[in-house]
Structures are given as structure tokens and as C-alpha cells.
Amino acid sequence: MSRLEERYRLLLRLLPADYRREWEDDMVAAFLESMDTGDAETSAYVADYGRPQLSEVASVIALAARLRLGGTDAPPRSYAWGEAVRLATLMATLAHAVMVTAGVAITTWLSGNIAWLPAPPPDWMPVAAGNLWRTAWDLADYAWLPAYVALVLGHRRVAQALALLAILPPALTNAVRQAAGEVPPSASPWVMLLLDGVLVLAMAAFHDDAAPVPRRRWLRALPIGILLVPVPLFAVQATSQVLRLLDWPGLSCVLVSVATVIHLAGRRPYRPARALPWSLALTLLATTILALRLVTMVDYGHQAQHATLLTIAAAEAAVLLAVGAPLAAMTIRALRRLPAAPTEPPREGIGP
Amino acid sequence: MREPTFLILTVLAGGPRHGYGIVRDVAALSEQRVTLRPGTLYTALDRLTAEGLVEPDREETVDGRRRRYYRLTTAGHHALTTEAARMHQLVNAAETRLRALRPRTT
Structure with a gap:
């Protein structure tokens, strides 16, 4: 050979x-x-x-992506992995889209462009951007919103291109600022960049063999997500300082833990085939977010409140582990029970 | 029917071919416009075999390498005939309209 x-x-x-x-x-x-x-x-x-x-x-x-992350005609195990990766990808992209959409609303309010809302406190005023290019560069993050919509509407390659547009400018800015010594070196932005890169690759699971995403349900998830997460967070932030200790990995821990608890509570034991992709998707998300939480704790060493931040982060990780571990155990058992040969599992589109 | 599938079936309508033979003939048939990558070719062959449009023909060993040939089945012949007729009808419609347009544009 x-x-x-x-x-x-x-x-x-x-x-x-x-x-x-x-x-x-x-x-x-x-x-x-x-x-x-x-x-x-x-x-x-x-x-x-x-x-x-x-x-x-x-x-x-x-x-390999098409075979291992199977579509509607794939063997049950490949189909379960495919659906799980598609669900996890949709949830992660939805989280980005929700946060940037809320960010647009908050920036508009802080700029004084929403006349019917009370004026923001003076110390909340945004720092003026240097020039048009800098503003456009900062706005690249907002590409997560059209990326999510494109993914739901079935335009996978457009979604991948838009997600790259959202990821790369902040990564370049961060690299330049860390190299110039403007910000202390930290692992968090790079770990999050790596995860966002994995997210873009995972969008390959939305191949032609996969069932279309139920548009109405996932598009409706966007305003619901905004009402459930950034709006309450912003309301609390307006009245209390406590949320300044909650960073993105911490918020992700809380969201995945809550989603896992809801999933475990609402699981129907007589419909295991339907629950498995969701269980597997949440297990994937919980594992990823737990790793993100643990790695980003390293950066707290440089911060003034590092003892408090480390305690909070350890609590977030412990809660996620406590709800994620039983789910992972159940999911692995269910995956092992799946027949290797093709059968006829319920082939409905993925939906929240 | 997608273009790579149509081209693979068209190549096999000319007689059994092995994997690389299909790649080469598809490139020639499309005047080098379509280059089938192995991932695309074997995805299509796997699906066409499962759908009963293509089947293994024979195996040969050339220079120590095994070549598996594929041929069109009766169902494959029928599918290609139907698709070719559909495309022919579309081409006719386009040509008719273009002919009708020509006097006005000159």
C-alpha cells in the first residue's frame, strides 16, 4: 500500500x-x-x-457529516445524533440572536432614539464610536440575527456566512487589543470564538437529507426568548448591581440548567424516541457550557472581586453538573438501546 | 432530479462505468463544467443504489486495484427517460419563445 x-x-x-x-x-x-x-x-x-x-x-x-448526523431516512442512531446537533445548533444560534436583538433595542434606547421611554441614566450613555468604520465593525455582531433567520428558513450556507461575519471582526479586534496591551490577556474570548467556530461547522448538519426546520415555531421562539431572558435581565440590571457579576458563560449555565430541568420535568416516558434528540441536544449544550464555565474561571484571577466571582462561577458549574449528569446518563442509556439497523422512528421536523 | 444525478445516470446510459470512469465522463459530458468530488459521487451512488436506479455490474482488478462497475437498472432507465423528456419539453418551450422574440429585437 x-x-x-x-x-x-x-x-x-x-x-x-x-x-x-x-x-x-x-x-x-x-x-x-x-x-x-x-x-x-x-x-x-x-x-x-x-x-x-x-x-x-x-x-x-x-x-461524514451527512452520514453521522443523519436526516429523515438515516438509521435511528445517526438520526438521533443529527436531530440533536441540529437542535443544539438552533438553540445556540437563537441565544446569540436573542441577545443581539435585545442589544439593538438597548443601544437605540441609550442613544435617545426611543422618545416614549424614560431617558437612561447619564452614566449608562454609550461611549461614542470613533468613526463610521469602527461603528460598522462593532455592529458586525448583530449578524447573528439574520444568521438565525437564514438557518430557520433553510439557507444554511447564508447562515454560515453571516455567522462568520458576526464572529471574525470581534475576534480580530480582540487579538489587536490584546497584542497592543489595551486589555489584559484572557482566555475567555478565544474559547468563545472556538465554540462559535464549532457552531458554524455544526450548521453543516442542516443538509439536504434533514427535515426542514418548523419555521413558525422557531421564529416565534425569537420574541419569546427576548421577553424571557434579556428583558427581565435588563429590568433587574436597572435596579440592582447584582447582575454585573453574571457573565455570558454564567448566563449560559443558568439557561441550560433551566432548560434541562424543564425537559426532565416534562419528559414523557412512553415517548422516548421523541424525547431523545432533545435530551441529547441538552446534554451536548450542558457539556459544552460546563467546559466553557470552567475554562473561563481562569480569567477571574486578574479581577478585583475574584473570590466572589469564583464562588458564583463554581455554583453555576455545580448546578449545571447536578442537572446535566442525570440527563447525560439517561441519554447514553437511551442511545445504546437504539437499534443499529434502520427502523421507522417518528420523523417529524425539529421543534421547540 | 439534480444535475449531478442526471449526469451520472446519463453516463451510465452509455454502458457500465467504475467510480473514476463516471467522474471522468461527467466532466467530459459537461465540458469540464461539473467535477464530481468523491464525496458527492458516492453519496449519489449510495442513494441511487438504494432507490434501485443503479446496480453493481461487475468487478475487475486493474494494476492491483479493484474496480467496481455500475450499470443503469430498468427503473434507472425509466427515471432518466422521464427526466430527459421533461427537460426536452422545457428546452422546446424556451426555444419557441426565443424564436418569437427574435423579430422584435432585430
Whole structure:
């Protein structure tokens, strides 16, 4: 076996084992033939030093996502993973969209453009942006809102492009500011950037084989989310200083914990197949947010109130672990019980 | 029917082909406009086999590598005929309208 063939077979390990048993040899033969130049010397060189092309790697990754995160016709386990990743992606993107939409409203109010609301306290006034470019740069974060709408409406690639637009400018700004010493070095923005990058990749689960997202339900979730999360937070913030100790990982811990408790309380034991994607989605979110919470605690070392902040963060992590661990155990048991062979699970669209 | 599927079925209508043979013939048929990546090709072959439009034909070993050939089934032939007729009707409609437009634009 040549080095090139080894590299192709290594790449194909991304695909599920049963799929590889059926197609691997055939795919490797097609790959190798496509690299055959007809010239013995060049072919020998390529066999030793050639590597799969980027487009080939991308096509195999896309195929792996389609097979492992299955759509409506996939085997039950692949379908459950697919639905779970799609639900988790929708929930995470919804959280971004809700917070930036509320941010637009608050910025408009602070700018004095909502005449019928009382004027904000003087110390809440926004810092004037330096110029138009800086303002536009800061507004890039708002692209999460159209990204969410695009995802719900079935325009996955548009959603991915918009999400990248929301992610990259703040990441660049942060890199420049940390390099220039304007802000102390911290892990949090980079960990959140990594998670947002994973979120963009996870949008690949909305492939053509997946059932369309129930538009009405998920679009309705946007105003409901705004009413349930940022509006009460803003009201509390207006009257108390306590929320200044709640950061984004902390808020995420609270939201996922509440969602998990509601899910566990409302679970119907006689409909396990319907509950499993939600259980798995919340388990994925809980695991991710727990890791985010633990990693971002490192940054509290530089802050004045670090003892209080660490105590609060530890409590947030403990609550999430307490509700997430039983859910994870139940989810793993349910996944193991799923038959490997294709059957007929309920194939409804994902909905909140 | 999507274009890659249509092109794969059209290639197989010319006789059995192996994986890379399909890639090469699709590129030639589309005048290099469509390049099938292996991920796309095997997704399509897997689906077309499951739908009964394509089936394995034979296997050969060339230069130590196994080649599996695929051929069109009767159902595949029927699906391609239906799609070709649909496209032919659309092409006819477009040409008729363009012919009607031509005197006015000159």
C-alpha cells in the first residue's frame, strides 16, 4: 500500500464503519485513479508524497457529516445524533440572536432614539464610536440575527456566512487589543470564538437529507426568548448591581440548567424516541457550557472581586453538573438501546 | 432530479462505468463544467443504489486495484427517460419563445 493510499484510507476513517465496509475500497480506487498522471516517474512520486486535495477532504467531511448526523431516512442512531446537533445548533444560534436583538433595542434606547421611554441614566450613555468604520465593525455582531433567520428558513450556507461575519471582526479586534496591551490577556474570548467556530461547522448538519426546520415555531421562539431572558435581565440590571457579576458563560449555565430541568420535568416516558434528540441536544449544550464555565474561571484571577466571582462561577458549574449528569446518563442509556439497523422512528421536523 | 444525478445516470446510459470512469465522463459530458468530488459521487451512488436506479455490474482488478462497475437498472432507465423528456419539453418551450422574440429585437 502506498503512502498516498494510506493517507486516503486515514481520511476515510471519518466515515461510519458500516459505510466504509461497503464503499471504502471503491472510493480509494477512484481517488488513486484521479491522481494517476500516466507518467511512471510522476506517479511514483505522487504515490509517496501526494496528499488528498483540499476539495476531496471537504467532500469527505461533508459526506461524514451527512452520514453521522443523519436526516429523515438515516438509521435511528445517526438520526438521533443529527436531530440533536441540529437542535443544539438552533438553540445556540437563537441565544446569540436573542441577545443581539435585545442589544439593538438597548443601544437605540441609550442613544435617545426611543422618545416614549424614560431617558437612561447619564452614566449608562454609550461611549461614542470613533468613526463610521469602527461603528460598522462593532455592529458586525448583530449578524447573528439574520444568521438565525437564514438557518430557520433553510439557507444554511447564508447562515454560515453571516455567522462568520458576526464572529471574525470581534475576534480580530480582540487579538489587536490584546497584542497592543489595551486589555489584559484572557482566555475567555478565544474559547468563545472556538465554540462559535464549532457552531458554524455544526450548521453543516442542516443538509439536504434533514427535515426542514418548523419555521413558525422557531421564529416565534425569537420574541419569546427576548421577553424571557434579556428583558427581565435588563429590568433587574436597572435596579440592582447584582447582575454585573453574571457573565455570558454564567448566563449560559443558568439557561441550560433551566432548560434541562424543564425537559426532565416534562419528559414523557412512553415517548422516548421523541424525547431523545432533545435530551441529547441538552446534554451536548450542558457539556459544552460546563467546559466553557470552567475554562473561563481562569480569567477571574486578574479581577478585583475574584473570590466572589469564583464562588458564583463554581455554583453555576455545580448546578449545571447536578442537572446535566442525570440527563447525560439517561441519554447514553437511551442511545445504546437504539437499534443499529434502520427502523421507522417518528420523523417529524425539529421543534421547540 | 439534480444535475449531478442526471449526469451520472446519463453516463451510465452509455454502458457500465467504475467510480473514476463516471467522474471522468461527467466532466467530459459537461465540458469540464461539473467535477464530481468523491464525496458527492458516492453519496449519489449510495442513494441511487438504494432507490434501485443503479446496480453493481461487475468487478475487475486493474494494476492491483479493484474496480467496481455500475450499470443503469430498468427503473434507472425509466427515471432518466422521464427526466430527459421533461427537460426536452422545457428546452422546446424556451426555444419557441426565443424564436418569437427574435423579430422584435432585430
